Amino acid sequence: MAKTKLQLGRRVAMPDAPEKAKLDRVPNPHDGTGYVARFTFPEFTSICPVTGQPDFGILMIDYVPGKWLVESKSLKLYLQSFRNHGAFHEDCTVTIGKRLVALLAPRWLRIGGYFNPRGGMPIDVFWQTGAPPDGIWIADQAIGPYIGRG
Numbered sequence: 001m002a003k004t005k006l007q008l009g010r011r012v013a014m015p016d017a018p019e020k021a022k023l024d025r026v027p028n029p030h031d032g033t034g035y036v037a038r039f040t041f042p043e044f045t046s047i048c049p050v051t052g053q054p055d056f057g058i059l060m061i062d063y064v065p066g067k068w069l070v071e072s073k074s075l076k077l078y079l080q081s082f083r084n085h086g087a088f089h090e091d092c093t094v095t096i097g098k099r100l101v102a103l104l105a106p107r108w109l110r111i112g113g114y115f116n117p118r119g120g121m122p123i124d125v126f127w128q129t130g131a132p133p134d135g136i137w138i139a140d141q142a143i144g145p146y147i148g149r150g
């Protein structure tokens with residue numbers, strides 16, 4: 001079986017669409033140990049599928065790994081591929097969560113999408129695979145509701 005080459009450590013072009021993006025996984029050196037890995041992506045961008053205007057938000061992904069970890073460079077490239085992708089906030093958030101679950105088969109995963117106001121209203125989207133495993137401390141995502149500038 002040929003070993004798949006990771007995107008890490010080499011020049012890789014940003015994919016022009018999420019479905020073209022390659023997500024890499026690596027073995028979890030602590031399989032069997034309960035812990036949470038968190039990724040925060042404070043500059044998530046996508047395109048409104050109706051108006052074509054850009055949408056901006058913060059994505060926060062928490063997961064309890066099983067046998068696999070997501071490789072962070074490939075995750076960054078995947079998330080950046082949404083930049084020119086037309087989709088609603090709910091679709092972006094849930095699609096990303098489901099793709100990571102399909103790749104990693106984690107013990108648990110949650111994603112929060114905290115989107116800036118468009119039309120005067122922010123939209124926050126949350127998705128998770130179920131109840132977190134017993135005995136695992138999971139930090140609050142600690143992104144407060146949008147309150148405007150003050």
